[in-house]
Amino acid sequence: MIGFLREIINIFKPHVTVDFRKHNGTSSKARGIPAYIGDVDQCAECRKCKTICPTHCIEIQTNAISFDYGACLQCSLCVEVCEKEFISESGFVDVYSARREDLKIEYNSEGIFNTKEYESPAMETLRQETIFELVHKNGFNFREICAGSNTGVEWEIGASYNNVFDMESIGVRVVASPKHADILLVSGPISENMHHGMNVAWNTMADPKAIIAMGTEAVSGGLWRHGVFPETPKFWIAGDPPRPDVMVRAFLTFMGRRDFDFKVKWLEFIKKGK
């Protein structure tokens, strides 16, 4: 009886689930990806950020500096060593795209960053795929393959199913058998000994199917050598590991239910910050 009353009271309590429509891609206390806000010309000599980066994802050329956010572990060590304070901790965590190259950002002396080769949003290509029709309408089931992941991604996927993030409400479910899956979610740098297992799982899946790379290690290998996917992933989600809310927003984007383009939003974000 008391339990029943508690349920009734619960109906009137404010809900704890995150409203993903109202989110701007940042997390107030997380480090997020580093934002470069300096003057490229002054950065040619000092290579402190490049040296300290655990995954060596910073490249310094004359008049340009590029950050590969698909390889960034969001450790903020580059922020700490930059004496000129040209790199800042952004708190921006929504690092995912349908195109791997989009996660690489070049900052040059002309503008905040280079947009010259940015012709079409990455989602346009994804929309042409047969898998898109399915996931857009019905959501999807995924089978997760842990291929050398250090369990961070697994913990956070688990968390994304709690009542704060509520992944199932957007129509994304975990399934045990690849035969029931539409998406193969790969985490970890793809260890050599998992190649075979992963390929078997992939070949068992029925069409239409796609691979999503989950976590920085899957996107770029992170600290380790990167293995080979059975097929190029259709979506890349970076983060070490991606936060549960990032996963949900990334899946919503992948399903075409949310308008998000990493390059565009990141440019807006940096401009606002400056």
Add this chain to the structure above:
Amino acid sequence: MESRRVVTGLFENLKFFHDGKSIFAEMSNADFRQNLNDSSIPISLLRYNYGLTWDEDYSRIDEERYLSTHRMDQLNYLYDSSKGIRGFDYSRLEVPLTNLDYSHAVGPIHAGLIEPGHFRFSVRGEEMRHLTIRLGFQRRNILDACKSKSVFEITNLLSSATMDSSVANSLAIIRAIESKFPSPISSSEELYRLILLETERLAVYVGDLGGIAGDVGFYPLLGVCSTERGFPLGWMELLTGSRFGRFVIMPFQSRFNGKASLEDIQAYLKRFHPWLKNLNKHIERAISSSTLRERMQNVGTVSAEQSWKYGFSGHTARSSLAKIDIRQSEPLYEKLDSQFFQSITSHKLTGDSWSRFLIRYYDIQKSVAIIQAASKEINWSELKRRWKPYQLENLNASHEQITYGVSEAWRGSLLVAFKWGANNRIDKIYYRDPSVLNWLSLELASRGMLIGDFPLLNKSFNHSYAGVDL
């Protein structure tokens, strides 16, 4: 009983002993063959240190002999005089079967969100006769990646071995570095490390309780725990900027989240008590339910005797009342909470799944208490100063050729040792995750249990695959 000790690591000419309270090193010139005959060295450790991979066919071995816990019987099939000792990696496996039994291979991909491994069950009807576990699928060649890297890079690489014990990993690593370069550490720094280590334990144990509840079909607690785990993770993120405390603990001075203000921290600390009260209410409800208790009692018992013999640690050992916990040798724990190592339960802990459920519940209480006690002592503003990459060249190095560091991860006692070469560079690394020794407990505990108990067993131990497959 108290004077017992077990070898917990082997590196170069050092033999590391675990006496329950601490890990200490002794010189030893024993070669592989001598170590093989030394019954104080668990076979798991030998397999980790010297293990080689070859195709295994044990189908001709008598099943009784395969199940024997005698060292000689185990070595009889794990050791081959022409090759060496068989490691943990899977290649090909045949296990002994009688014509009443059925053998079933599970893995490397398991059902659910879990790391890969090869589990070979042999079942008679519903009963598991034996279980043989082979790993190796997670191998990222971490030790190769560490070759000819700087001390700083090695810290980052090695602490990334397992995400769920990032703090414990980095703690053991930096203690090994700090004993090479002895230098005073501020008391706030010590307290900060303790807080992070206990926060990690707290987060994982809350998640584990939910996982265990899920595996026995008690979903209300699974729902509560998977949500409430966010609280310690949020605390970790507030302090460090990362939910898992990645790249935070550094030699001499750890990093601190620049975005965390003193007010934020005080406000969060105030929320600990109501959070715990609410969580306890749900866990107590599960504990007071006789069906849950009976479901878990006498399932997968690991005795204190076994823990000492095979070198188990962490909740695997402590749930059987074996006092194996190296936090006992850290004066800070006793200082902050004189009752910390006292038992707080009237329940009898026997080493079964139920005890492993309970020990996590009690550890949660203790971790919260010690986090709060440490937060009263700590000077937060001292931690907030800007982190600088340390310069080892400017420090006085000790003459020790080999230094080591230990930490009590939530899985058990973790050991890291470095061999130092010229110019204070690291020549050789020894990293021994508690799971190296603990994995055997799952094999032993499964025998004679029902196959339906296996998910519960596996979750109640929660060993690491990535920590063993470096």
